[in-house]
Every structure is written in C-alpha cells, then in structure tokens.
Amino acid sequence: MKNKITLLTFVFTLVAFVGFAQKTINANDIIKDIKAGKDVTISNATIEGVLDFTYMEDKLEDLPKRKRRWWNNGGSNTVKNLIETKVSFVNCTFKDDVLAYIPDGEDSGYTFVASFEDNAIFKNCTFERKAMFKYSRFERNASFEGAQFQEDTTFKYAKFDNFISFSNSVFEESATFKYTKFKDGVSFKNAKFEEDLNIKYTEVKGKFDIAGMKVAYDIDSKYTKINGKSFSKYLLNNQ
Numbered sequence: 198m199k200n201k202i203t204l205l206t207f208v209f210t211l212v213a214f215v216g217f218a219q220k221t222i223n224a225n226d227i228i229k230d231i232k233a234g235k236d237v238t239i240s241n242a243t244i245e246g247v248l249d250f251t252y253m254e255d256k257l258e259d260l261p262k263r264k265r266r267w268w269n270n271g272g273s274n275t276v277k278n279l280i281e282t283k284v285s286f287v288n289c290t291f292k293d294d295v296l297a298y299i300p301d302g303e304d305s306g307y308t309f310v311a312s313f314e315d316n317a318i319f320k321n322c323t324f325e326r327k328a329m330f331k332y333s334r335f336e337r338n339a340s341f342e343g344a345q346f347q348e349d350t351t352f353k354y355a356k357f358d359n360f361i362s363f364s365n366s367v368f369e370e371s372a373t374f375k376y377t378k379f380k381d382g383v384s385f386k387n388a389k390f391e392e393d394l395n396i397k398y399t400e401v402k403g404k405f406d407i408a409g410m411k412v413a414y415d416i417d418s419k420y421t422k423i424n425g426k427s428f429s430k431y432l433l434n435n436q
Contacts, residue, residue, distance in 0.1 A: 224248040224293065231282050236315075240287040250297045251309035252278050260307060275332075278311045285318040295324055298331040298351070313337070319344055330355050341366055342384075352377050360403065363388050374399050375417075385410045396421050396428070405431065 222239060224246035230237055232252075256276050297311040312334040321343035328350040335357045342362040351373040357380060364386040371393040382403030390412040399421045418428035426434070 219243050219290065221245055228252070231280060231284070234282060236283040236285075238283070238285045239289055240285075241289070242286075243290045243292060244286075245292050247293045248291060248295045249299070250278065250280055250295075250311035250313075251276070251299050252311075253296075253299050253309045256309065257305060257307075260305065274306055275308045275310055278309070279314055280311055280317070281314045283316045284313070285316065285320075286322050287318065287320045288322070289319075290323045290325065291328075292325055294327040294329070296327070296329050297333045298329040313339070323347065324350065335359070335361065346370070346372070356380070357383065360384075362386075364406070367391070368394075371395065379403070379405075382406075393417070 219241050221243045222245070224244055227237055227239070227244070227248060228250075231250075253276075256278070260276070297313075299309040301308060310332045312332075314336050316338045317335055318338070318340050320340050322341075323345045325347050327348055328346055331351045331353045333352075333355045335355070336359075338359055339357060339361045342364050344363070344366045346366070346368045347370075349370060350368060353373045354376045355374075356378045359380075360382045361379060362384040364384045365388065366385075367389045369391050372390055373395045375395050376398045377396070378399075379401045380403070382405065383401060384404070384406040386406045387409040388407075388411075390410075393414045393416070394412045395417045397417045397419045399418075401421075401423045403424070405423050416428075421428040423431040
C-alpha cells in the first residue's frame, strides 16, 4: 500500500509539473493569427523567433527596391502598420526581439512602425532581447506591469491614450521614454531602472505614480511636464 501511495504521488506531481510547464510558440504563428483577424491571448509560454508587429517583410515586397529619401518620398519614409486585434501576453518569455519599430529595415531607407488599436497587454513578461516601441500608439488598455527588459528598449515618441502601468517592471539597461505622451496617467510604482532613465520632453496628464521607483544612475527630466508642472516641482509637491 505504501508503495502504491508513493507511486500515485509521483504521478500526480509529474502531471502537475507538465501542466504548469511553459509551452513554446513560434512568433510567426502569432503574427499569422493577428493577420487573420484573431485576438491573441497567450499565457505561460515561451515565444521563439522575432515577433515583428510592423510586418516589415511583407511590406518590403510592395515598396520600391531602391532607397528613397525624404526629398523624393513625399516628405516621409515611415511605413505604418496598425494591429487591430487584441493582444495579451501574461507570464511569457520572449527569446528574440519584439519589434513595433524597425529603423531603415534591411537598408531599404524606410522606417517601419506598428501601433495598437485595441488592448496590448504584456504583463509579467520577460524580454530577453530588444523591445522596440518607438513611435507606437496604444489606443486602448495597455500594460507592461511586472515586465523584465533585459536588453535595449525604447518607448520614445510613444503615445498612450489610456492609463498604462509599468509597475514592478525592471529595466536592466537604459530606458528611453523621451517625448513619450501619457494622456491618461502612468504608473512606475516599484519599477526598477538599473541604469539611466530618460524622460526628457515627456508629457503626463493624469495620475503619475512613482512610489517606490528606483533609478540606479541618472534621470534626464529636462522639459518634462507632469500635469503642466516640471518634474522637479512635481517631486517637491508630492514628497
């Protein structure tokens, strides 16, 4: 009887381990679902391959092969893409780049940018490579709460229409929010910046929660506006 109980315990433990183990998903399969108009909801998974929200490879096929500069390209070399479906990643690990911004893709002379029309959730996710969201617009709910950024990341010029949370997130390299606009508040509560934080020219309207936020080195807050006030005045009034 004792041996049977021990065996059953082992079996249940094994089943539980398998059930909670992270599954592996190819980034290309995710993009295929988005292109097909499907909402993406993924949790407890490892994402392998570059997750390119800009669809650069597809768009390059329809663009002139030669380089084109602003003076012969109507004043802009930016190719925009809009993600219309909901995307939600919870407790996921991205092994490769996550790109909503690609400058001069494949030396084409074009810059590729993706924005999100619906919810864009990246909660408790680990970005082992680049996380590029420069110029991206987030029109609905968005969250990077508890995210860990291990390499380069940028939200420069990004726009958030709704409240956005970076609470409990960790930025292992310099973090850039220069020119970023938070139209309905932002939370950096308990966020940890292990190098520099650049919020130069950043604009925040609404709640600005930085309780417990830690920055290892410098904060560049020149021309930053928090509800119309400078960053330094905000700190003085909220100590």
